[in-house]
Amino acid sequence: MQTRTRGQRSWHWLVMLLILAGCGAEQQTEPATEKEIADLILVNGKVLVVDPLFSIEEVLVVRDGRVLAVGDASITDQYSAAQVVDLGGKVLMPGFNDSHTHIEGNARRYIDLNKVGSIQNLQRLIQEKIDLLGEGEWITGYGWSEDELIEQRRPLRADLDAVAPNNPVVLTRAGGHSAVANSLALALAQIDESTPQPEGGVIEKDDDGALNGIIRERQEMIERLVPQATYDELIASLEVNLNRQLSLGITSLTDAMKTPEDYPMFEDLYANAELALPRAALQFQWHDPVAIKALKARVGDGSSMLKIGPIKVFADGGFTGPAAYTLEPYANQGSYRGYLNMPRADLVSLLNEVHDAGWQMGIHAIGDAAIVLVVDTLASALERNPRGDHRHYLNHFSMRPPEDTMVTMAAQGIHITQQPNFTYTLEGRYVENLDGWRLQHNNPLRSPMNQGITVALSSDILPIGPMVGLYAAVTRKGMSGEVYGADEAITMEEAIRGYTFLGAYLNREEKIKGSLEPGKWADMIVLSDDLLTIPHDQILSVQVEQTYLAGQLVFERTND
Numbered sequence: 389m390q391t392r393t394r395g396q397r398s399w400h401w402l403v404m405l406l407i408l409a410g411c412g413a414e415q416q417t418e419p420a421t422e423k424e425i426a427d428l429i430l431v432n433g434k435v436l437v438v439d440p441l442f443s444i445e446e447v448l449v450v451r452d453g454r455v456l457a458v459g460d461a462s463i464t465d466q467y468s469a470a471q472v473v474d475l476g477g478k479v480l481m482p483g484f485n486d487s488h489t490h491i492e493g494n495a496r497r498y499i500d501l502n503k504v505g506s507i508q509n510l511q512r513l514i515q516e517k518i519d520l521l522g523e524g525e526w527i528t529g530y531g532w533s534e535d536e537l538i539e540q541r542r543p544l545r546a547d548l549d550a551v552a553p554n555n556p557v558v559l560t561r562a563g564g565h566s567a568v569a570n571s572l573a574l575a576l577a578q579i580d581e582s583t584p585q586p587e588g589g590v591i592e593k594d595d596d597g598a599l600n601g602i603i604r605e606r607q608e609m610i611e612r613l614v615p616q617a618t619y620d621e622l623i624a625s626l627e628v629n630l631n632r633q634l635s636l637g638i639t640s641l642t643d644a645m646k647t648p649e650d651y652p653m654f655e656d657l658y659a660n661a662e663l664a665l666p667r668a669a670l671q672f673q674w675h676d677p678v679a680i681k682a683l684k685a686r687v688g689d690g691s692s693m694l695k696i697g698p699i700k701v702f703a704d705g706g707f708t709g710p711a712a713y714t715l716e717p718y719a720n721q722g723s724y725r726g727y728l729n730m731p732r733a734d735l736v737s738l739l740n741e742v743h744d745a746g747w748q749m750g751i752h753a754i755g756d757a758a759i760v761l762v763v764d765t766l767a768s769a770l771e772r773n774p775r776g777d778h779r780h781y782l783n784h785f786s787m788r789p790p791e792d793t794m795v796t797m798a799a800q801g802i803h804i805t806q807q808p809n810f811t812y813t814l815e816g817r818y819v820e821n822l823d824g825w826r827l828q829h830n831n832p833l834r835s836p837m838n839q840g841i842t843v844a845l846s847s848d849i850l851p852i853g854p855m856v857g858l859y860a861a862v863t864r865k866g867m868s869g870e871v872y873g874a875d876e877a878i879t880m881e882e883a884i885r886g887y888t889f890l891g892a893y894l895n896r897e898e899k900i901k902g903s904l905e906p907g908k909w910a911d912m913i914v915l916s917d918d919l920l921t922i923p924h925d926q927i928l929s930v931q932v933e934q935t936y937l938a939g940q941l942v943f944e945r946t947n948d
């Protein structure tokens with residue numbers, strides 16, 4: 389019905405244009421009654437377009453899932469739509485693009501520990517799982533952090549044994565660089581006091597030489613024993629976990645660690661989902677180039693909903709292990725400088741190999757030594773084998789490297805996706821491992837941007853909601869309220885651009901999304917408060933009230 393109306397109107401308009409052209413009249417003499425038909429008009433808002441000028445408008449018009457027009461109140465007269473939404477002065481902005489996150493389906497045995505709060509609560513959750521699954525079943529979990537536990541210490545083997553003497557338990561710390569296991573899990577993995585330290589990791593012991601249950605970086609020594617979850621169990625949970633992103637205002641994301649074997653489940657889900665899902669790009673590790681090429685031959689780059697992202701390469705570890713590879717020793721840990729994730733020569737040849745294969749890379753580099761090595765390697769690869777608009781980027785870029793490394797990055801177009809929320813969430817890790825200038829300029833934002841480097845923002849699920857990242861980007865505050873390197877702060881406008889447009893840019897999708905300019909997908913959110921004017925100390929409580937994907941309302945906050 390709408391199509392016919394539109395067709396008639398177009399014909400009308402064409403005749404009128406011909407007449408007007410003959411008269412030499414101007415276009416705006418179009419009668420007010422000739423309204424263009426749209427699907428949705430949002431009026432009376434504060435619309436952050438996130439175009440190059442960071443324009444702020446009042447009205448946004450949607451047709452066929454895309455932004456048809458955006459402008460001041462006067463453009464309302466030019467359109468009509470079945471659905472008109474009064475924003476009541478609230479902010480409408482592009483949906484967030486979390487350019488480095490991890491979303492997966494979880495097994496029934498899995499416990500989400502992101503908001504566990506205390507070791508006591510963690511023990512209660514384990515007990516509930518045992519009651520659900522029965523004795524003998526493996527129990528897994530992810531997301532604890534000693535900084536957020538009221539006991540202000542890590543859960544240890546004895547804490548788990550106290551509640552789970554007959555179930556093997558392994559719980560991964562937030563960030564994924566260490567885990568704690570109970571006695572039964574360690575025994576099943578045949579790890580005891582006499583086990584030699586594994587390459588690239590640490591089996592921790594207490595002062596008496598007994599295992600405390602913590603394993604750094606090599607927790608797969610235990611996790612490999614956990615039985616695989618079923619397909620149905622995982623895909624149902626994946627759907628729920630992806631759908632939940634929309635409630636955080638995340639309309640696009642890059643999952644930073646998948647394998648080509650994961651793709652069919654995502655394809656299956658995106659073809660058959662009952663819940664709304666955000667747009668997703670999946671990064672694959674280069675451990676199996678043949679599988680990656682075969683996948684690409686089958687699906688191409690994917691679609692605007694689900695696509696293949698850049699290749700993932702790990703250069704070093706992180707500060708939760710801690711295993712970030714640094715130029716100078718860590719604070720108070722002798723000569724310890726962390727380490728590369730693989731022998732240096734292997735990393736160099738891997739980066740060259742992936743570059744030569746024509747792929748874009750998103751490379752995990754946290755310590756300044758890892759950043760310098762990766763940038764130098766990319767720069768020489770680009771000189772040897774130039775490629776325009778390669779868009780290689782460093783993920784994390786946590787420690788601020790020497791100035792000339794940033795100059796090289798700007799010159800070679802090597803970008804960054806960074807997690808400003810780390811400044812907040814990982815404060816305790818940084819204070820323990822870094823000092824002085826390094827601590828103050830950790831997770832730098834202003835300095836790389838001043839060098840002309842593109843800095844997109846993301847969460848790495850620590851935690852996943854964008855408000856923590858926006859808060860820390862503009863305040864540089866840790867969880868304690870302490871400010872770290874105020875000169876590395878950026879403005880809210882810059883932070884919003886980093887968390888929207890620049891994420892789309894990293895995935896080569898800036899022409900179809902990331903801002904609310906006409907022609908782009910109407911992926912957008914309505915906020916409870918104005919991020920541009922709200923006092924900084926209230927940013928953390930700003931909520932996403934509505935989320936639209938391609939002009940469809942896919943989430944609405946209810947007051948329960």
Ligand SMILES: [Zn+2]
Nearest residue numbers: 488489644848
């Ligand atoms: Zn990550």
